Amino acid sequence: MRDFLRLLRLLGPSWRWQATGILLGVLVIVSNVGLLALSGWFIAGMGLAGLGLLRIEYFLPAAAIRALAIARALGRYLERLVTHEATFHLLSDLRVWFYIRLEPLAPARLQRHRAGDLLSRIRADIDSLDNVYLRVLAPSVTALLCTILILGFLARFSTGAALADFAGLVLVGVALPLAAFRAGRSSGRQAVALRGQLRAEIADTVRGFEELQVFGAMERQIARHEAAYAQLTVLQQRETLVEAAAGGAALFLVQATMLAALVVAIPLALARTLPGPDIAMIALLVLASFDAVSGLPGAYRALGQTLAAARRIFEIVDTEPAVREPAQEAATPAGFDITFRHVSLRYDDADAWALQDVSFHIPAGGALGVMGQTGSGKTSLGNLLLRFWEFQEGEILVGGVPIDTLSGDTMRSYCAVIAQQTHLFNTSIRENLRIARPAATVAQMEQALTEAGILDEVRAMPQGLDTMVGEMGTRLSGGQARRVAIARAFLKDAPILILDEPTEGLDAFSEHIVINALGRLTRGRTTLLITHRPQALGNIAQVLELERGTVLSRSKT
Ligand SMILES: Nc1ncnc2c1ncn2[C@@H]1O[C@H](COP(=O)(O)OP(=O)(O)O)[C@@H](O)[C@H]1O
Ligand SMILES: [Mg+2]
Structure with a gap:
């Protein structure tokens, strides 16, 4: 947690770009959700009007639908532009920040690290730090803001539907990804280890090709590889199963949430406290609201990698320089003996x-x-x-x-x-x-x-x-x-x-x-x-x- 807060503080200098990117992301999702909900309401309303059951003014909603469609497309374009800009600013800020802290450590403190290790920290670790904005912070804040906006809007029509939607969003956005992460963690780890081991063994086989042939040991070696592959396949099947189950469960939960919202809202329409077309709107609104949490599973995954990278970076940054700089420069030397x-x-x-x-x-x-x-x-x-x-x-x-x-x-x-x-x-x-x-x-x-x-x-x-x-x-x-x-x-x-x-x-x-x-x-x-x-x-x-x-x-x- 301390590492995470420290990481957030590093985001500082380009926060305007970052905030703009997040707001545009919210705009895109809200337009998308609004577009679906309004279309549902409009089609249902027009249908009822056609039957002479309802009189609706259609000019304004039709214009709003077009406006939302344009806002969605334009917003998506601008969002990409701005979040990229924010990421590049962040990347260059982070690189300079790290370099400024690295320099006083050279050469005395850096000789403990191999050159390759330092290079990978400078490049790969700093690069994965920028994920903290694009893949962790932006999707999380966007999800939070959109959820508040959507539920706030929904609650004006039906508190029950809003509560049902809230429960669904928490399940799909938080509980399910965490459960899937738990379930897939051990086989994922085993698969990574096994893949590495297999790569090394196969490279060894290729290098030792002649010896294996001369000693007639090729068959045995191949059998070993095949056994390892079979094991890997089992692990991959388990990973795929978890993924598929999570995907299926999410789909199911989305539909179930919509159903729950309908169950709550339909009696209101029957009691005439809610106009009929609003039912269509609520159903589609709930369905589309899951757009808001779609980035969360990726955010949890990126968070782990990013924190690991941050720890490696902080470890270097926190090294005490070998040579302490004076707080204040003494007078310049008069000569150079x-x-x-x-x-x-x-x-x-x-x-x-x-x-x-x-x-x-x-x-x-x-x-x-x-x-x-x-x-x-x-x-x-x-x-x-x-x-x-x-x-x-x-x-x-x-x-x-x-x-x-x-x-x-x-x-x-x-x-x-x-x-x-x-x-x-x-x-x-x-x-x-x-x-x-x-x-x-x-x-x-x-x-x-x-x-x-x-x-x-x-x-x-x-x-x-x-x-x-x-x-x-x-x-x-x-x-x-x-x-x-x-x-x-x-x-x-x-x-x-x-x-x-x-x-x-x-x-x-x-x-x-x-x-x-x-x-x-x-x-x-x-x-x-x-x-x-x-x-x-x-x-x-x-x-x-x-x-x-x-x-x-x-x-x-
Ligand atoms: N960067 C360093 N880290 C640790 N020990 C060092 C380092 N540089 C030199 N030494 C050690 O200090 C001693 C003197 O080295 P050095 O000044 O390079 O000698 P010379 O230049 O006369 O060959 C040697 O024992 C060497 O191993
Ligand atoms: Mg020397």
Whole structure:
């Protein structure tokens, strides 16, 4: 229930579209019911008038019938239009809402989830959340409003008929679907499980085809599948039976309700408290009123799925971010020197220290080389500067300002990163550069490419800046991809540079070109150069060597 209320609160921003959609739905049903009832009344009335038993004015009802027919058709069209609009608004609101909550969790909290699992939550679960409006809320509210309107109208002619109709609506709209759901639940569940099992087994059979033939085990395997199929057929028969019984019972109840209403209303006509044609109207009104509850069975089914999806979404949204943002930004740093004082980091309470008591100072515009074997904690230094993780002990200062008093976004805006696995998006070189500066002009991009030492190569490509780099940049050579990343860093023009094994995986020639480009990039920027290859250090004055998270040695030249 709490989850459901929370879900309803998410519907907020596009409520106008949603309410309009529901009102149009009510209009459609009321027109439809009105059309049937009025037609019944009109035909009966005309019949009696033809026999000279009654005088009726026929112009107005005939016009009303036409008006109702038009309202029904037009209303249905508009309802579809508006509810779709409402659903799309809702979907985009929900996606943005989820993304805003997801972002602070990356990467620290999201590494617990597999990428496929997250993707399915973003796509499938969010998509099924929009059902809460279209398939749960709209049919329920429509059913409620229509029932009130129809019964209110009916009660003016016969309270008894209205009560009978009410009982019928509750039975058909609420009791019967719930009973059918109960009856079909266990065989439905078994069927889903069995189908999955069968699929897996058959895939296994196909894969093991040769072995089964060689060992003469095919017959036995087929017999097993046939037995499972027979079991599935029994379950499906039971499901179909429940469905058919529910459908039949609903039909029966609808007719029985109409009969009950007639039984109540006919004596009124005989006693002349009700005009004859009203009997026809009441009968058809009761019959048509079941239109109002026709969406309810689907609503119950959708509700279960939607709540399950909502719980999966809430579980992520409620995760506490690893890095707490300061309530108020501290003053902006005056310069960009970096100080680590006795910093210790543990990725998880149960893990060993990834960094322990690490201290260093990089003067503004200066550089620090960090060496060490894999797993010694080099990348973790960058993770802390980028505010992806929180450190447990010590102090990190940028321009004298503790970085936990700056927001993550601010801190990241000061940094550019070139890493071995710097990501290029599967789009053009131009768009990949624009990530760093969306408003960059072609001249600025070409300037950055020049400094990265790759402009000539880009110009030589048939599509120039519009060359598509392929998935993960695979259409460029390793060295080219790295230099596009460097050009991106030039465009961002950030005062702090984190170079995390920037020449890793390159051949000697590409490494040489990339090191030259990096030499230009690091000029005047505070640089953390992480590498495990001494030759990549160039003429960096200060070098720190890490071993299992602690400082093994420091050298200054
Ligand atoms: N995201 C992470 N979650 C948990 N442990 C991590 C994570 N990243 C690194 N570690 C651990 O922290 C230690 C240091 O890793 P890292 O800084 O990546 O070393 P390096 O960059 O020197 O190879 C290693 O023991 C590693 O297993
Ligand atoms: Mg690393």
